[in-house]
Amino acid sequence: MEEWPEGAVAAPIVKIVKLSFRDVNRYHLVQKTDFPHILAPPCSKNCVRINEHRSEHFALRVTYPHSSWPIRAVDRIASWSNKPLTSGLVAGFCERVSGFTYYNAHVMADPTEGALVYLYSRLKTVPTEPRTVKLNCEFEVSTYRLPVQRIFLLQDVFVCTPISVPQKQLRHKQSFSYESIHKMIRIGFVGAGKIAQALAKGFIAAGLTKGEKIVASDPFPQTIKNFEMLGAQISSDNRLVVEQSDVVFLAIKPETVPAVLCNIRPHICKRHLLLSTAMGVSIQDIEKALPPATRVIRVMPNTPVLVRNGASVFVCGSATQYEDEIITRRLLEAIGTCDKVPELLMDTITALSGSGPAYVYIIIEALADGAVKMGLPRDLAYRLAAQTVVGAGSMVLATKAHPAQLKDDVTSPAGSTAEGLHFLEQHGLRTALIGAIEAATLKCRQISKETKEHISNSCSTKQQLCIKSQDQADNFSAGKRVRN
């Protein structure tokens, strides 16, 4: 039996009868992701069907395929216990509240064998208020035997132990918190520009990592200084970032992507998860330029991730594991919303939420300019305009009402709003915004096409390019500024 990692706690036999999301934070959590072995998909023959449209409990007894199946925790804390589990209980709860479906489930190891409790949870939307999730004894009477398949529903696995466990039951005194898992993931940024900085600051603000756990590269000394100020390790050599991180954000402009991929390619290995923010560069094109089976996820965040209010989406590559999706979700959900989308929507999403903050800033600026023209102090005008945008956006999300309905609610008969709206319609605000999304989408498509050609060409002349990139990288390392 291997040693437990430093800081881990031995989970005692706990029978959870009630768990709230607030409680989750009170548990010591060890994330575990190696769980394709456990559960059948919810709609398979032998499995409880989970009805998405009403709240219900479900319960399953599972039998693991091999008595030697080890309990393994993720990645860098792999094999912290290899005690075999042969059976366990899965209990879950699917809840439909205010239009959202919440999934939660537990796997309890057989107490005689492992005495570990796993908590799986998947929330379509993270509730703003802690929710009580009842997990009760019902599940103990279930006797399903399931084929061994992948879990679809469940997002995360934690080994839990209540904080109230007497110290003497703990093998190690320190707790091993959920946050500390992410602190173990070394995050790297290739390209240290605007979106890289916003992401890094967001992750730090969310407590997912610390500045010193980040490593970033950029040829531009002024830009990279911003990372230095976060306490990050900085370099002008992209290869160093790759070597020193597990999750690598590719935060460079599309035209730079082919040469950079060529440069980092020899340093990419199995442990890496590559998250590309590059607009218009398809997963297929990125994968083509990297070693086979490189795990690539394409993401489209926006700058409000800086204040943990971003709108991000992601697309999984052909070699990604479910665990990679979990990590991506955990990272992006900590700094805003996060949706998995089909890749064909990426160009339009780039135009909408990727570029969108820029449009909204112009709107805020213009609203404030109007107010200043009419006599308001400028700082008050900006504050009111910004808060109005925040409030209106929150109304759309919270009420799910049609924006037109919410607009009508503001517009009193013969009032001032109607006058303002009339003016906007006369001057084509709607048309302008629709046109902006269309124009930006088309630009993304064009860049996508160009990058595809560029990558195809660079793949055919890969060796030459690699030599060139190597030279460039060496020049960066030598402190010279080189542009592609």
Ligand SMILES: NC(=O)C1=CN([C@@H]2O[C@H](COP(=O)(O)OP(=O)(O)OC[C@H]3O[C@@H](n4cnc5c(N)ncnc54)[C@H](OP(=O)(O)O)[C@@H]3O)[C@@H](O)[C@H]2O)C=CC1
């Ligand atoms: N800004 C945003 O809101 C969003 C941007 N994105 C995407 O993210 C990517 C980055 O955008 P953004 O941060 O705005 O752009 P920036 O120009 O701010 O950042 C890119 C950085 O990469 C640097 N760079 C250039 N060549 C290399 C190289 N060979 N190796 C490493 N770094 C290099 C650039 O340096 P230099 O300036 O000297 O060229 C620059 O500092 C783009 O593909 C964009 O489409 C996605 C979502 C939102």
Ligand SMILES: O=C(O)[C@@H]1CCC=N1
């Ligand atoms: O302007 C750009 O190209 C990027 C894409 C989304 C936001 N900024």
